[in-house]
Amino acid sequence: MDTRAKIIDLASAARLRNPDVRVKLVAGYFDVLTPDLVRRLRSLSDGARLIAVVLDPPKPLLPAQARAELAAALSVIDYVLSPQGESLEKAIEQIRPDEVVREDLADEKRSQALIEHVYERQKS
Secondary structure, eight states, X not given: OOGGGGEEOHHHHHHTOOTTSXXXXXXXXXXXXXXXXXHHHHHHHTTSEEEEEEOOOSSOSSOHHHHHHHHHHSTTOOEEEOOTTOOHHHHHHHHOXXXXXXXXXXXXXXXXXXXXXXXXXXXX
C-alpha cells in the first residue's frame, strides 16, 4: 500500500466529517518519529479517526513533504493534512474535530533531544 495516498488537502479532510465517527486532529511537526511519539499516537486513537496536521517547525530537519510521508507511514494515523499556507485554525474550523491535540511543542523537544544525542555520540 502506498501510504502517501493518506496525504490529503484541506477540502478532502473537511469532507471526511461523519457524525458517526469521532475525529481527533493531532497537530505537530513530525520531524522526528520516536517510539514515545508512536505510543502517544496509539493512545490517542482509541477508535477515533486520527488526522495528523503537519505544521512547519522553526528549524525543520526534513522538508514538509518528507514529514507528511513519515506521518502517513504510521498505521495509527488515518489521514495526513499538510496545510501548505493554510492555518491550523482554518483546518480546525473546516474539519470540526471532536478533539485537537497539539504535539508541536513536544515535537520540538524531541528534535532537540535527538540533536543533542547525536552530538554526544560524535564526541565519544
